[in-house]
Amino acid sequence: MTEFRPGRFEILPIIIKNLLIINGIFFLAQITFSKGAAPVFAFEDNFALHAWQSELFKPWQLITHMFMHSTNDYFHIIGNMFALWMFGSILENVWGAKRFLTFYLICGLGAALMHLLFLSYELSPMIRDYALVAQQQNDPVAFRDALLSFGRKYELSWYQPELINYLRSTPGNTEITEQILNNITSFYDSRLNTATVGASGAVFGILAAFVYLFPNTYIYIYFLVPVKAKWLGIFYFGYEIFYAVQNSAGDNVARWAHIGGGLVGLLIVITWNKTNRKTLY
Numbered sequence: 001m002t003e004f005r006p007g008r009f010e011i012l013p014i015i016i017k018n019l020l021i022i023n024g025i026f027f028l029a030q031i032t033f034s035k036g037a038a039p040v041f042a043f044e045d046n047f048a049l050h051a052w053q054s055e056l057f058k059p060w061q062l063i064t065h066m067f068m069h070s071t072n073d074y075f076h077i078i079g080n081m082f083a084l085w086m087f088g089s090i091l092e093n094v095w096g097a098k099r100f101l102t103f104y105l106i107c108g109l110g111a112a113l114m115h116l117l118f119l120s121y122e123l124s125p126m127i128r129d130y131a132l133v134a135q136q137q138n139d140p141v142a143f144r145d146a147l148l149s150f151g152r153k154y155e156l157s158w159y160q161p162e163l164i165n166y167l168r169s170t171p172g173n174t175e176i177t178e179q180i181l182n183n184i185t186s187f188y189d190s191r192l193n194t195a196t197v198g199a200s201g202a203v204f205g206i207l208a209a210f211v212y213l214f215p216n217t218y219i220y221i222y223f224l225v226p227v228k229a230k231w232l233g234i235f236y237f238g239y240e241i242f243y244a245v246q247n248s249a250g251d252n253v254a255r256w257a258h259i260g261g262g263l264v265g266l267l268i269v270i271t272w273n274k275t276n277r278k279t280l281y
Helices: 014-033 043-047 061-067 074-095 097-135 140-153 161-169 174-192 200-213 229-246 255-272
Strands: 218-221 225-228
Touching: 014 043, 014 061, 014 074, 014 097, 043 061, 061 097, 074 097, 074 200, 097 140, 097 174, 097 200, 097 255, 140 161, 140 174, 161 174, 200 229, 200 255, 218 229, 225 229, 229 255
Parallel strands: none
Antiparallel strands: 218 225
8 A cells, every 4th residue: 555644644735625615605606696587697607617619608617617516416516525625635735735736727627628629529510400400591491301300310309290290291381480490599509508517527637646646545435345546446437438438318427527637637647757656745
């Protein structure tokens, strides 16, 4: 088992403590500004991460999103903050505050870029298909066919045999085609403007570094079952890769952000210490 003996081990080192506080402040702000049908300030629109094709994308979201969490699932912030403290406090004691903060932010940024890369790949076909629908509006038959093609491909709720037959028999019915176009536009906007929040990418970077530096350290799952860090790391990253490749429609977890954060964290810790893991600290 790899051992480390810093001069003074802190249970809650300064950077970890401040990250916990900042995440808590952001979480309270999210809850506060999201109240009511018409919130005073669109907090998530401005600070959560959006696809770069979205009009809501802002460069600072690459950083701010990692301090935000889902307000519908409290375990999201609790789980991330617990993992941040559990693994991050050890790394900060080993590396020092400045190096740990640098590592944390780079992992979070790398996770965001990886997520945006794969999100762009996933959204590109839909963006092209929607543009094709818009281009056909002056031709009733071509417009109808484009609407039906979009509805079939993305399995929209209105794509039913009765409506399909009705549209094919009345291609010039502008009232129904406008309603369908509005439905398609709502679907398009909701997909394009989906917000991503969470410190998970940076936390996965921390986990990767911990596993690399202390592979034989025992971690107690649910405080009962001892598992070596290397096996937990392999299982966890394998789990994320499996579900990222599956790309299930109902999975709203940013798997590629997790993978990206882990890979960036691993590359950083290897780069910082090319010869011997012990010389890193």
